[in-house]
Amino acid sequence: MAPLQGRQLAIGSAALSLGLLAAFLVIWQVAVSGNTQTAALDPEYAKLLGQTATTGASAMPSPLDVGSKLVEHLAHPFYDHGPNDKGIGIQLAFSLARVLGGYCLAVLVAIPLGFFIGTSPLLNRALNPFIQILKPVSPLAWMPLALYTIKDSGKSAIFVIFICSIWPLLINTAFGVASVRKEWLNVARTLEVSRLRMAFRVILPAAAPTIMTGMRISIGIAWLVIVAAEMLVGGTGIGYFVWNEWNNLSIANVIIAILLIGVMGMVLDQLLARLTRLVAYTE
Amino acid sequence: MFEDPFDPAAPGCACGRHRNALEHAAAARRVAELGEEGQLTNAVDTAVVRALFPHEPTRRAFLKAVGANTAMAAIAQFFPLAAAREAFAADTGPLEKTKLKVGFIPITCATPIIMAAPLGFYAKQGLDVEVVKTAGWAVIRDKAINKEYDAAHMLSPMPLAISLGLGTNPIPWAIPAIENINGQAITLAIKHKERRDPKMWNGFKLGVPFDYSMHNYLLRYYLAENGLDPDKDVQIRAIPPPEMVANLRAENIDGFLAPDPVNQRAVYDGVGFIHVLTKELWDGHPCCAFSASKEFITTQPNTYRALLRAIITATAYATRADHRAEIAEAIAPANYLNQPVTVVQQVLTGTFADGLGNVVKNPDRIDFSQFPHEAFAIWILTQMKRWGQIKGDVDYASVAKQVFLATDSAKLITEAGLTVPAPFKTLTVMGKTFDVSKPEAYLKSFAIKAA
Numbered sequence: 240m241a242p243l244q245g246r247q248l249a250i251g252s253a254a255l256s257l258g259l260l261a262a263f264l265v266i267w268q269v270a271v272s273g274n275t276q277t278a279a280l281d282p283e284y285a286k287l288l289g290q291t292a293t294t295g296a297s298a299m300p301s302p303l304d305v306g307s308k309l310v311e312h313l314a315h316p317f318y319d320h321g322p323n324d325k326g327i328g329i330q331l332a333f334s335l336a337r338v339l340g341g342y343c344l345a346v347l348v349a350i351p352l353g354f355f356i357g358t359s360p361l362l363n364r365a366l367n368p369f370i371q372i373l374k375p376v377s378p379l380a381w382m383p384l385a386l387y388t389i390k391d392s393g394k395s396a397i398f399v400i401f402i403c404s405i406w407p408l409l410i411n412t413a414f415g416v417a418s419v420r421k422e423w424l425n426v427a428r429t430l431e432v433s434r435l436r437m438a439f440r441v442i443l444p445a446a447a448p449t450i451m452t453g454m455r456i457s458i459g460i461a462w463l464v465i466v467a468a469e470m471l472v473g474g475t476g477i478g479y480f481v482w483n484e485w486n487n488l489s490i491a492n493v494i495i496a497i498l499l500i501g502v503m504g505m506v507l508d509q510l511l512a513r514l515t516r517l518v519a520y521t522e
Numbered sequence: 523m524f525e526d527p528f529d530p531a532a533p534g535c536a537c538g539r540h541r542n543a544l545e546h547a548a549a550a551r552r553v554a555e556l557g558e559e560g561q562l563t564n565a566v567d568t569a570v571v572r573a574l575f576p577h578e579p580t581r582r583a584f585l586k587a588v589g590a591n592t593a594m595a596a597i598a599q600f601f602p603l604a605a606a607r608e609a610f611a612a613d614t615g616p617l618e619k620t621k622l623k624v625g626f627i628p629i630t631c632a633t634p635i636i637m638a639a640p641l642g643f644y645a646k647q648g649l650d651v652e653v654v655k656t657a658g659w660a661v662i663r664d665k666a667i668n669k670e671y672d673a674a675h676m677l678s679p680m681p682l683a684i685s686l687g688l689g690t691n692p693i694p695w696a697i698p699a700i701e702n703i704n705g706q707a708i709t710l711a712i713k714h715k716e717r718r719d720p721k722m723w724n725g726f727k728l729g730v731p732f733d734y735s736m737h738n739y740l741l742r743y744y745l746a747e748n749g750l751d752p753d754k755d756v757q758i759r760a761i762p763p764p765e766m767v768a769n770l771r772a773e774n775i776d777g778f779l780a781p782d783p784v785n786q787r788a789v790y791d792g793v794g795f796i797h798v799l800t801k802e803l804w805d806g807h808p809c810c811a812f813s814a815s816k817e818f819i820t821t822q823p824n825t826y827r828a829l830l831r832a833i834i835t836a837t838a839y840a841t842r843a844d845h846r847a848e849i850a851e852a853i854a855p856a857n858y859l860n861q862p863v864t865v866v867q868q869v870l871t872g873t874f875a876d877g878l879g880n881v882v883k884n885p886d887r888i889d890f891s892q893f894p895h896e897a898f899a900i901w902i903l904t905q906m907k908r909w910g911q912i913k914g915d916v917d918y919a920s921v922a923k924q925v926f927l928a929t930d931s932a933k934l935i936t937e938a939g940l941t942v943p944a945p946f947k948t949l950t951v952m953g954k955t956f957d958v959s960k961p962e963a964y965l966k967s968f969a970i971k972a973a
Contacts, residue, residue: 281881284875284879284880284881286864287789287875288789288790288792288875289790289791289792289862291791291792292789292791292792298771298791320855320856320857321857322652322653322654322655322857323653323654323655323856323857323858323860324855324856324857324860383660383664386661386664386665386668387664390667390668390669391670392661392664392665392668470657471658472657472661472665473654473656473657473661474655474656479657483655483856483860484860485764485765485768486628486764486765487856487860487861488767488768488787488791
């Protein structure tokens with residue numbers, strides 16, 4: 240068979256995606272709707288128990304349960320029933336605000352710092368061990384330290400996003416700046432361009448695609464971190480929502496949260512992909 | 523001993539200040555026993571007399587000479603004592619702050635703290651309190667220490683640990699009111715249905731909510747009484763209450779000694795059964811507490827007193843069995859416990875499924891009592907030392923006095939028209955008597971302890 244091309248490829252891949260989704264949903268539905276034998280229980284006793292204990296129903300919800308719950312959530316995304324019970328839209332907004340806060344801070348710090356590191360081989364070598372050690376640390380490990388020193392859970396969450404998303408930015412910026420072609424720098428120098436002008440008119444545009452790649456990796460990490468951070472400090476946000484529904488053992492709501500976290504992460508990634516295309520160039 | 527305040531005797535009494543006739547009689551007897559000066563315990567009367575006779579020997583001499591009753595009558599001639607009493611009870615001064623945040627963990631132990639919001643006990647004191655659900659004990663401790671919360675629901679050993687600097691920097695912390703007594707249970711996975719004898723639990727992995735918790739100490743006590751060394755024969759893990767049922771279902775643990783509604787939720791979902799209620803180990807044991815920093819108490823005294831009054835009145839409301847169903851409905855929604863109403867109702871009413879096919883009726887499965895007995899603190903300190911959390915000497919009585927604010931609480935309880943229980947001289951845990959005045963001897967009497 241000849242390889243598919245153009246329009247055909249697009250249609251083919253979309254059909255395959257939908258087919259896989261449908262197959263997954265059918266298998267899921269069948270897997271959870273198996274055993275529903277009714278145990279012989281004293282009715283007074285059975286009244287005090289939940290479905291899983293009385294009918295042997297699976298604790299795992301079916302795709303239909305999840306779907307109906309999702310419709311419920313999306314119908315009222317912005318309700319506010321007090322400090323511990325808010326709509327899914329409000330929770331996502333809180334998470335997004337935190338992520339953007341920590342992420343913007345990381346960008347503000349990492350790009351100038353990465354610039355310096357990239358232009359100075361000495362700094363690059365001196366700081367490398369620190370960056371390599373701090374880069375793989377999990378957000379949850381930072382949290383107790385942050386709570387203890389910053390003494391504010393909201394700021395701690397933002398700090399954790401900052402500290403986890405700064406490394407790819409820093410490394411990519413430094414790498415991008417360090418690998419600007421020597422010829423371009425030499426030309427600039429020959430033309431006696433000032434250092435500042437050289438930084439903004441030569442190095443930055445040349446390193447921009449690499450920096451944007453770092454930013455794209457970082458936003459992914461920041462969005463990953465927020466769920467963990469919010470599960471720990473609680474209060475608001477999509478991570479708190481997951482924790483609160485885990486507390487209630489509501490797997491359906493947890494699945495919905497997973498779905499929304501995934502969609503939101505994809506949207507953020509696509510936004511940055513668009514920006515990357517704006518600064519791309521061909522030599 | 524004081525009368526059981528939860529006596530099912532008919533509610534109401536002659537003067538209307540007590541819950542039933544029995545308590546009315548008890549209060550009257552207590553006043554009679556207190557003698558001349560004792561009758562002046564009413565905070566207002568004392569304050570007025572103090573203001574009139576600031577010199578203590580003079581005051582004593584005056585009261586002794588004329589008798590307290592005559593003295594008060596004489597003072598009432600020229601001082602509007604009744605009005606002062608009323609004013610004092612209603613308010614003590616402008617609130618320093620009306621918008622407060624109080625943290626809680628979603629368990630039924632926190633019932634008075636939580637219900638005071640939806641049922642208006644905070645509002646009645648002129649406070650606008652936001653009760654904030656928190657993910658775990660370490661987080662609630664850190665948020666309280668960081669002043670994100672003005673006051674917080676804590677496990678009663680936690681303020682002792684914070685004040686002593688165990689697991690954190692030492693910060694003076696206090697318990698002005700206990701929340702609940704009883705209300706915990708040991709729950710085991712269904713597969714251990716046949717292993718009801720703790721002697722068969724060798725190698726079990728058991729969960730407790732926190733290292734500094736009554737749950738930890740009671741579980742260790744229970745195991746040790748049954749000949750198991752909790753540090754060697756089993757593994758005890760700290761797991762936040764909301765995560766316990768999920769862990770039990772995943773077979774990460776064999777069981778837990780946990781607060782409700784966790785135990786009942788395990789039964790509701792068919793993953794566990796209730797092995798024993800902690801009420802059977804120590805009837806009337808404290809569990810959770812309403813706590814605040816010493817700093818909050820001293821810098822915002824009026825707000826603190828208003829908050830404490832709200833907690834005390836809410837606790838008193840919660841002790842009534844006929845209020846329990848209403849309370850369960852108020853605290854079950856997603857904003858608070860986020861549990862099915864029937865689970866919370868089974869916990870609060872004490873008519874519950876045990877997970878083995880029986881419906882058990884045990885009305886005081888959980889109860890609410892605000893008085894922070896210093897004896898409780900001393901017992902907790904002995905166990906902290908027993909399991910190596912405290913090393914070296916500890917001044918039991920003075921730590922207990924500083925952290926468990928029995929005197930403060932007694933004053934406000936009296937003002938609220940409730941009766942103050944007499945202090946415990948002894949406690950009985952699993953049939954063994956603890957003489958509160960001899961903590962070291964008690965500690966020595968245990969065969970199983972850490973090093």
